[in-house]
Amino acid sequence: MxxxxxxxxxxxxxxxxxxxxxxxxxxxxxxxxxxxxxxxxxxxxxxxxxxxxxxxxxxxxxxxxxxxxxxxxxxxxxxNLYGKDLKERALIDMYSEGTLDLMELILLLAIAPPEDKQKQLSNIEQKAKERFMPVFEKGLANSDFLVGNQLSRADVHLLEATLMLQELFPTILSTFPKIQAFQERMKALPRISKFxxxxxxxxxxxxxxxxxxxxxxxxxxxx
Ligand SMILES: N[C@@H](CCC(=O)N[C@@H](CS)C(=O)NCC(=O)O)C(=O)O
Missing domain, CATH: 3.40.30.10 (Glutaredoxin)
Known part of the structure; x- marks a missing residue:
């Protein structure tokens, strides 16, 4: 190896x-x-x-x-994308799992039978707007990052998830100004900008x- x-x-x-x-x-x-x-x-x-x-x-x-x-x-x-202590890590895990749940729903679209696709799309849109995005909007209310005022894997997953969402629903972040500002900040980070x-x-x-x-x-x- x-x-x-x-x-x-x-x-x-x-x-x-x-x-x-x-x-x-x-x-x-x-x-x-x-x-x-x-x-x-x-x-x-x-x-x-x-x-x-x-x-x-x-x-x-x-x-x-x-x-x-x-x-x-x-x-x-x-x-160093996993917080400074176990409590931060637990929070990072919770946010991360939420983003992964949402991304999983989007991934499953690729194998959905054509007749189920519209229903699954509506389900994703509704869950994104009502379940997931409000949590992240709140989490970013007083900080540039989700946990501990420093970049963590939860932020990276959130950026990925929101970009995936926008591919399906281009205006979905219009009522989430904190997430929009977060996206712009994250996209400007040199390594992310390169990716x-x-x-x-x-x-x-x-x-x-x-x-x-x-x-x-x-x-x-x-x-
Ligand atoms: N819990 C595993 C699941 C991995 C998984 O389901 N991988 C699929 C591809 S995305 C696979 O290899 N499936 C082959 C099989 O289950 O036989 C993980 O998150 O890595």
């Missing part, structure tokens, strides 16, 4: 995208190995790299890490090609 950070996943957002965001914010360079064929996944399985036969897989610091949340926690802990440029490792929303690849690689799930 080399000293480089290597990500193994599809060439798409999915569960790896928040990991890419966090590494980019921490200024960590990484390589990506994309799963494009069933054989790639079988090789990882045969090599014993996937503890639960699932990706994302991240090679970092001599380890083969799986489980998205474990990976995010490790990166956040290592790169938002074309040509970075940031991935586009899922399309038919990606879904075709996912179905081929995970043929055991789509019989």
């Amino acid at each position: 080399s000293g480089k950070v290597v990500l193994h996943y599809f060439n798409g957002r999915g569960k790896m995208e928040s990991i890419r965001w966090l590494l980019a914010t921490a200024g960590v360079e990484f390589e990506e190995v994309f799963l494009t064929k069933r054989e790639h996944y079988d090789k990882l399985l045969n090599d014993g790299a996937l503890m639960f036969q699932q990706v994302p897989l991240v090679e970092i610091d001599g380890m083969q890490l799986v489980q998205t949340k474990a990976i995010l926690n490790y990166i956040a802990g290592k790169y 938002l440029q074309p040509g970075s490792a940031r991935k586009s929303p899922p399309d038919e090609n990606l879904m075709k690849t996912v179905k081929e690689v995970f043929s055991h799930l789509f019989k």
Whole structure:
């Protein structure tokens, strides 16, 4: 295993995208190995790299890490994006889980049957407006960051989640001025600004090609 950070996943957002965001914010360079064929996944399985036969897989610091949340926690802990004590960490976890719940709803749209898509979209819009965004608006009322007046993984996930939301509902933040101002501040951070440029490792929303690849690689799930 080399000293480089290597990500193994599809060439798409999915569960790896928040990991890419966090590494980019921490200024960590990484390589990506994309799963494009069933054989790639079988090789990882045969090599014993996937503890639960699932990706994302991240090679970092001599380890083969799986489980998205474990990976995010490790990166956040290592790169000072996880608060200054256990209480801050608990708050960061709560905010982070909220953003991940919301992003999960958006991710699931990609595999929704066409007849269910509109219903799921309405559900996402309603939950974003009534459940999730009010929490973050309040959390940003008196501070530039969600926790402890310093950048944490929760802020990075919130930026990612709000940008995903705006792809679906461009005006959704119009009634959340604190989140809008937060977005602008976050987007101006040099590493984040770089990650938002074309040509970075940031991935586009899922399309038919990606879904075709996912179905081929995970043929055991789509019989
Ligand atoms: N709890 C795991 C879930 C990972 C997961 O469901 N990965 C999917 C791809 S996004 C997978 O590898 N599925 C293959 C399988 O379940 O057989 C995590 O968050 O990393």
